Amino acid sequence: MTASPRASGDRGPGPRWFEDGALHFGLGIEDTFVPQERAGERALDEYALTEHYEHWxxxxxxxxxxxxxxxxxxxxxxxxxxxxxxxxxxxLDGVIDRFVELGLRPVLDLMHYGTPLWLDGQFAHRDYPARVADYSVAVAERYGDRVTDYTPVNEPMIHALFSGEYAYWPPYLSGPAGLVSMCAQLTRGFQRAQAGIAEVLGDAATFVHVDAGMRFDGDAEHAATIGRLREQTWLVEDLATGRVDDGHPLAAFLAEHGVSDADLTAFRENAVRPDVVGVNYYPRHSTELLRAGESHSGGFADPRPTRDDGTAGLAELLREAAARYGAPVALTETCVTGTVDERLAWLDASVAALRDLRAEGLDVVAYTWWPLFDMYEWTWRTSTAPRVDHLLPMGLYALEERAHGLARTRTPLVGRFRHHARPAPAIEGRA
Incomplete structure (x- = not known):
């Protein structure tokens, strides 16, 4: 199917929220779902761990x-x-009604890692693209009168790494062939889901594409690998937006591991476009190092050392996303895991960095602190320890174990975030 103009990102008449010249402030609720279990691996559902199902x-x-x-x-x-x-x-009906009641704009994250338990083979199943598209369309049909903003798949490159190259999550593929297979399948589902939603909602739909901002640096010994990894950061978005042809830096790598010319032609013919390109950036984790004499495949089992490049790394990634895709950009996840004072310092610094980029003329439209309240480390899935041992202090609100369950305790970050989120005058020439 050739993508419709709307699926390719053509805008309808009239401004939308990201076109009004303002910097919009958002929050996220950690929503990783990996429900499949096997020996030594528990189901991972952050809504269950944080008791969001009860406290939504x-x-x-x-x-x-x-x-x-x-x-x-x-x-x-x-x-x-x-x-x-x-x-x-x-x-879900109740949740959407609550968004409307509060006047909050939901950006619906339709695929955050987990497939249904009945889909054998998960992302590798030949019907995955059709299944995820059917589900996405069903959501848009039911809520399209109230929800217009959609992320078809969150962090598809992290999906591909964890489910493909690292064999951490279903379907437990490994190596370059597994990575490429997952990139291709996720792209097919991504494109079909967005095209289906666009058919339902037309010009009312806004598509916020989101992936992890990954940066790589190191010694000359690893120069070729660093170059490949830097391009790989954007690979699924490049495939989904039809940017990959014979001249793409990773074309040979894709061909070597099973992506045919016909596949690339289909990706280009079904290209979708973002209305907003989202970058997730965590200063203490987003810059990985490859150093002489060391070999690290990456991920939980063999993590590479990291370097905190602060706001410089953030600015670099946002500039690259804007230049690469020619769309407005957003910081769709950021925080530091640490003390309240450390989090306050990063909140202030990262907001200031986005304001500086806007002053330079970069079309940065949103800032998102992730998460609203603390979450639990994904390693909980392969642990036998209680959830309290996996708590990550990241949120505006702290999670605290109480006899009746988890309490949400306000921290000073709430007031500081609210201060930053107060409406500011639009930059001249952007309104």
Whole structure:
């Protein structure tokens, strides 16, 4: 199918939120879902771990109280569609109604790692692209009168690495061939989902593409690998937007591992475009180092050393995303894991960096602190330790174990975020 003009990113008449000249402030609620279990691996569902399923009504109120306008919020596909052809809408109906009640704009994260339990082979199943598109369209059909902003797949390159190259998550593929296979499958689903939503919503739809901002540096010994990894950071977005042809730096790598000329032609013919390009950046983790005499494949099992490049790394990634895709850009996730004072310092510094970029003329339209409240480290999945041992202090609100469950405790970050989120005058010439 050739992508419709809207699926390719053509804008309808009238400004949308990201065209009004303002810097919009958002929050995210950690929504990783890897529900499949096997020996030594527990189901990973951050909504269950953080008790968001029980506290969603109040949690969204906390986001509004903190001054957020946008909330990146994920749909748990495996719970919404417990079996093929059947959707359990009641819980999600209540969540969407709450967004409307509060006047919050949800940016729906439709695919945040986990497929339904009934989809054998997960992302490797030949029907995955059709299944994820059907689900995405069903969501748009039900909520399109209230929800217009969609992220078809969050961090597809992290998906591909964890499910492909590293064999950490289903379908547990490994090596370059596994990575390329997952990139191709995720791209097919990405394109079909966005095209389907666009057919339902037309010009009302806004597509926020989101991937992890990954940076690489190191010694001359690893120069070729560093060059490949830097290009690989953008690979799924390049495939989805039809940028990959014979001249692409990774064309030979893709061909070597099973992507045919016909595949690339299909990706170009079905290209979709972002209305906003989102970059996720964590200063203490987003810059990985490859050093002489050391070999690190990356990920949990063999992590590479990292370097904190602060706001310089953030600015570099946002500039590169804007230049590469010619669209407005957003910081769609950021924080530091640490003390309240460390988080406050990064909040101030990162907001200032975005304001500086806007003053330079870069079209930065949104800032998102992730997450609203603390979360639990993904290594919980392969651990037997209690959840408290995996707590990551990252949020505006702290999670604290109480006899009745998890409490959300306000920290000074709430007031500081609210201060930054107060409406500021539009930059001259951008309104």
């Amino acid at each position: 009504h109040a949690d969204l109120g906390l986001a509004r109280d903190a001054g957020a306008e946008l909330v990146r919020w994920g749909v748990p596909w495996y719970r919404l569609q417990p079996e093929p052809g059947r959707y359990a809408w009641s819980w």
